[in-house]
Amino acid sequence: MQIKDIYTKLLDHFGFQKWWPVHKGTDRFLEVSIGAILTQNTNWKNVEKAIENLIRENVLSWDKLEKIDIEKLKKLIKPAGFYNQKAVYIKNFIKATKGQPKERITKDFILSIKGIGEETADSILLYGLDKPYFIVDAYTKRIFYRLGIIKTKNISYKKLQDIIQQNIPEDIDIYKEFHALLVELGKNYCRKKPLCKECPLNDICKKNLK
């Protein structure tokens, strides 16, 4: 079973996910970046509440986020949790990237911002700027470990990213869809307590509990 066959199977089961979800009328690069910071170790439903707050208060823009009082920002993003550090991270990100031409927004550049790690950086690059970086998250590691493709869950981000990128076409739309599909599988079947019987990958998984 090849990695690209897993993608096909998931696509057959779930259909296209059309990630990353953004609101009409907002800057895609900005909304993806803020969403990526807010969703660090956080349920997306909670992130949606925080983003709704920012939109309702009309502060989801580079200018407004640069000027907003940080205590007010904390209040607005509170539903997303870890709001003290995330407010600082958002401020750091805005300060570093505001007014920068898109060519300057390289992975090394955004990784140098305190609060942006590997996954957040790749989310911004792939979904915000259409650059070919495959995103590795906790679901990706868990799923590939259970499938038997990797032998340890402690594999480094870079190693798993390389394995996946070397085994699927370098295609932005596939990168986007595949990651979204892995999240869908992780949420619905390959949970901490997995639902193996109904899992669409049951027949090719080593850890299944038939």
Place this chain on the structure above:
DNA sequence: AGCCAGGCCAAGC
């Protein structure tokens, strides 16, 4: 009523 979520950083080996 716990357990969990689309991680990151700092500190300590």
Place this chain on the structure above:
DNA sequence: GCTTGGCATGGC
């Protein structure tokens, strides 16, 4: 380089 503890809310 790898591991650990802290960070916080709301859904299920």
